[in-house]
Amino acid sequence: MPELPEVETIKNDLAPLVEGRRFVEVEVVEPACVRHPSPEDFRRGLEGRQVLRLGRRGKYLVFILDGAAMVVHLKMTGGLFLSPRPATRASFRLDDGTRLYFADRRKLGGLWLVADAAEVVGDLGPEPLEPDFTPQALAERLRGRKSPIKALLLEQSLLAGVGNMYADEALFAAGIHPLRRGGDLSPQEVEALHGAIRQVLLTGIDTGGASVDTYRRPDGSAGHTHDGFQVAHRRGEVCPCCSTPIQRLPVRGRGTYFCPRCQKL
DNA sequence: CATTGTCCCTGGAAGC
DNA sequence: TGCTTCCAGGGACAAT
Numbered sequence: 001m002p003e004l005p006e007v008e009t010i011k012n013d014l015a016p017l018v019e020g021r022r023f024v025e026v027e028v029v030e031p032a033c034v035r036h037p038s039p040e041d042f043r044r045g046l047e048g049r050q051v052l053r054l055g056r057r058g059k060y061l062v063f064i065l066d067g068a069a070m071v072v073h074l075k076m077t078g079g080l081f082l083s084p085r086p087a088t089r090a091s092f093r094l095d096d097g098t099r100l101y102f103a104d105r106r107k108l109g110g111l112w113l114v115a116d117a118a119e120v121v122g123d124l125g126p127e128p129l130e131p132d133f134t135p136q137a138l139a140e141r142l143r144g145r146k147s148p149i150k151a152l153l154l155e156q157s158l159l160a161g162v163g164n165m166y167a168d169e170a171l172f173a174a175g176i177h178p179l180r181r182g183g184d185l186s187p188q189e190v191e192a193l194h195g196a197i198r199q200v201l202l203t204g205i206d207t208g209g210a211s212v213d214t215y216r217r218p219d220g221s222a223g224h225t226h227d228g229f230q231v232a233h234r235r236g237e238v239c240p241c242c243s244t245p246i247q248r249l250p251v252r253g254r255g256t257y258f259c260p261r262c263q264k265l
Numbered sequence: 266c267a268t269t270g271t272c273c274c275t276g277g278a279a280g281c
Numbered sequence: 282t283g284c285t286t287c288c289a290g291g292g293a294c295a296a297t
Contacts, residue, residue: 001290059291075291077275087275106274108291147268156292164290213289252269254290 002074004128004161005204005225006215007059010080012205013218014100015054017082018063021094022050030089033102035110036120042113046070046092057121058160069117077214078102078109085220105214124160128197133159135187135194142182142190149185149193150178150251162197165210168232168257170196177263178249178256203228231257 002010026046031039045068055062061080063070072080079085085103090111092100102111112120125141126133141158142149152158153167162170171178173196176189185193209215209223212233216222226233234246239259249256 003291073291075274076289104274105276106289108274145267151268154291253271255288 001076001163001165001213002078002209002215003059003163003166003204004056004201005166006209006223007056007061007074007161008205009209009223010074010218011054011056011061014080017098018051018054018094018100020051021096021098023047023092024095025093027091028089029091030107032107033089033104033109033111034113036112036114042111045113051094055117057117057127058124058156059163060117060121060124062117062121064117067115069112069114071112071114071117071120072102073110074104075106075108075110077106078104079214079216080218081216081220082218083220100218124156125158127160128162128201133194133198135191138194139185139187139190142185145182147182148179148251149176149182150254150256152182153197154252154254159197161201164254164256165212165226165229165232166197166200166204169200169229172231172258172263173200175262177265178251178258179265231259233257 023046026043028034028039028043034042049065049068051063051065053064055064061072081101081103085101087103087105088101089104090102114120126137145152150167150171153162174192176193204225207223207225210225211222212226230240231246234257235248238245239262242261244259244261246257247260
């Protein structure tokens with residue numbers, strides 16, 4: 001399930017292959033995956049367009065083109081690959097013969113072709129790895145919020161790019177119970193959480209992303225981040241710090257893993 | 266605006 | 282064994 005580190009890894013893998021290249025042929029296999037404009041206009045609008053830069057905003061991958069942007073969201077099971085894959089929903093050929101395949105088993109992901117990427121990613125919160133994401137900025141966004149901190153960390157308008165796995169890892173690293181009210185965290189706890197968020201995301205990028213489900217890098221290889229997970233998706237295992245069994249509890253319908261001893265309510 | 270619930274989608278797991 | 286049901290969860294959207 002691609003979150004910020006997985007999308008960043010895909011971006012870093014693909015950037016040297018696509019930057020400066022031109023789309024020469026686009027095939028839409030599953031029209032429903034094209035969110036804007038119509039599949040036919042998407043194909044026509046993309047062909048001939050040059051990729052100036054490959055970027056990322058939150059969990060969105062952004063192809064910055066000459067006069068437009070193609071935005072990709074992988075949701076749960078989407079991926080971009082350099083060779084044919086099962087469940088390919090769209091494919092792209094570049095002017096040097098490179099091919100890209102957008103595959104997505106569950107069809108939840110989407111593609112957009114827009115004049116300005118902000119039309120799709122405009123409502124996202126701050127980038128957690130940018131300098132403007134400070135402990136104070138996080139505290140300000142949590143102020144007055146009564147929802148469980150776990151639910152708030154998943155709000156992309158509050159903070160861009162954190163998903164279920166990294167939210168659990170960050171809360172564990174900060175020693176904060178997932179059901180604590182966001183607005184009730186002390187300044188010290190907010191600072192610890194801020195540092196933990198950045199640390200787990202940077203570790204994720206360093207280790208190629210977490211292949212707990214269908215996530216693979218563009219060349220088909222798996223990431224290694226999940227090998228280092230402390231609690232996320234470790235159902236039935238024990239806390240690496242105190243050996244207490246890891247608990248799983250649904251928070252707003254999302255499976256949440258934590259250590260009841262290291263993360264007290 | 267804040268909060269909560271529903272829906273989309275498919276394959277693997279669990280249950281009968 | 283074979284069938285049915287449940288569940289995973291990002292995020293848009295609707296309801297309150």
